[in-house]
Amino acid sequence: MAVKVLIPTPLRPHAGGRAAAEFQANSVAEALRNLTTEFADLKKHLFTEEGKLRSFVNVYVNGEDIRYLTHENTPTKDGDTINIIPSIAGGASRLVGVTAASEREQHG
Amino acid sequence: MNISDSPKVFISAELAEKIRLHGVETYPHECCGALLGRESTNTHATARPREILDLFPLINRRDDSPRNRFSITPRDVIEADRSAQARGLDVVGWYHSHPDHPAKPSEYDREHAWPWYSYIIVSVHERIPQDMTSWRLRDDRAAYTQENIEIRREPCNT
Numbered sequence: 001m002a003v004k005v006l007i008p009t010p011l012r013p014h015a016g017g018r019a020a021a022e023f024q025a026n027s028v029a030e031a032l033r034n035l036t037t038e039f040a041d042l043k044k045h046l047f048t049e050e051g052k053l054r055s056f057v058n059v060y061v062n063g064e065d066i067r068y069l070t071h072e073n074t075p076t077k078d079g080d081t082i083n084i085i086p087s088i089a090g091g092a093s094r095l096v097g098v099t100a101a102s103e104r105e106q107h108g
Numbered sequence: 109m110n111i112s113d114s115p116k117v118f119i120s121a122e123l124a125e126k127i128r129l130h131g132v133e134t135y136p137h138e139c140c141g142a143l144l145g146r147e148s149t150n151t152h153a154t155a156r157p158r159e160i161l162d163l164f165p166l167i168n169r170r171d172d173s174p175r176n177r178f179s180i181t182p183r184d185v186i187e188a189d190r191s192a193q194a195r196g197l198d199v200v201g202w203y204h205s206h207p208d209h210p211a212k213p214s215e216y217d218r219e220h221a222w223p224w225y226s227y228i229i230v231s232v233h234e235r236i237p238q239d240m241t242s243w244r245l246r247d248d249r250a251a252y253t254q255e256n257i258e259i260r261r262e263p264c265n266t
Contacts, residue, residue, distance in 0.1 A: 009189075009198060010224035014247075044249055045223055056220050058182040086185050088202050090217035090227070091138055091170070091177035092209035 003031050003076045006083045014041035028059060029072040031082050046084070058085045115255045116157040117201075117226050117242045123163055124259055128237035130165055131205030131230045137174035141165040142188035143201040143226060158200050158226060164188045177216070178204045201226030201242075208232070211239040213252050221245040226255055 002022040007015050015021065021038065025031035032053075036043040046057050053059065059066045060083040066074045076082065130139040142164035148157045166184050170177040180188075180202065192199045202225060206212075211231035213221075221227060223245050231238040242255040 008222075010222040013224055041247070056222070085182040086222055087182050088140070088180035088185065088222070089170075089178065089220040090204055091173075091214065092206035093176060093214040093216045 002078060004081045005031055005035050006081065007035075008084055008086050010086065011042055011045060011084070014045065015039040025076050027072065027076055028061060028066055028074045028082060031076055032059075032072070056087045056089055058087055059083070060085065114253060115226075115244055116258055117228075117255045118157065118159040118258050118260055120160075121259050121261055123160060124240060124257075126163055126165075127203050127228060127230055127240065128232075130203075131207075131232040131237055132235055134168065134174075134205065135232050135235050136207045138168055138170075138176070138178040138205050138207060139165070140168050140178040140180055140202065140204040142180075142185075142192070142199045143203060143228060144188075144192040144195060144197040145200045146197060147200060160200065160226075161197055162192075162195060163203070164191050164199075175207060176209070199225075201228065203228035203230065205230050205232050208234065211241040213243050217243075218245065218249070218252065221249075221252075223247060223249075227252075228257070 003025045004020055004022050006020050007018060012019060021035060023031050023034035025034055036046065046054060048054055053072065061069065061074055061076060062080055130141065143160045144162040144164055145158055145160040166180055168174050168178045169181055170179040188199050206229055209231060211229040213227065213229065226242050226244055228240060228242045230240045240257060242257050243252040244255055246253055
């Protein structure tokens with residue numbers, strides 16, 4: 001038995017194509033640390049450079065949002081399911097740099 | 109990366125028009141919704157073409173700043189996923205409008221983007237839809253790669 005972490009579709013290419021992974025973990029923080037140790041490419045998408053969970057990354061333990069529990073300190077036990085669910089945000093403001101290919105395309 | 113290497117996104121003229129009309133309908137607020145479709149599995153993994161076969165229009169939850177922001181809640185994301193699965197499809201990306209602003213991703217868009225998804229942006233200027241573009245976050249999160257939108261008269265499989 002272990003804690004099961006469900007991986008959302010956009011992150012699966014960075015997790016060996018897997019939809020779920022199991023870890024021994026006593027807290028959400030430990031489970032996410034194990035997840036990003038096994039799949040290092042996930043780290044920058046889940047956490048900011050300061051090591052905080054990104055605002056659009058939503059984490060649920062057995063269906064409960066950890067924001068209403070004790071955030072990443074929420075304890076976990078064998079058989080628990082951690083679900084990572086995206087929220088999507090954006091909107092017009094100032095422009096960002098795009099890759100050379102798309103610059104050429106726009107001006108070409 | 110050459111333009112020819114840019115990922116391709118296929119969409120029917122009808123669905124492209126629906127995205128534009130959604131942007132007109134919600135103007136001057138941003139519209140948003142999910143792109144339901146399929147990704148081809150028989151080409152290079154980093155630039156697989158996608159086909160958008162349906163849309164799942166959503167309500168912009170940013171009622172504090174809907175003119176230049178949109179928000180899709182986790183509950184909406186689950187609904188969109190369920191809707192896609194019921195059709196045998198996946199959520200392959202998201203669309204939103206930029207009212208009176210170019211169809212280019214903002215810094216805010218990039219900071220909040222997920223990898224892998226296609227992000228379609230339609231510019232709507234004074235209620236008239238303008239350019240429609242599609243973008244994918246680079247794996248290093250530093251910038252976007254623009255995708256080539258190919259409009260098809262009829263949907264067909266990639």
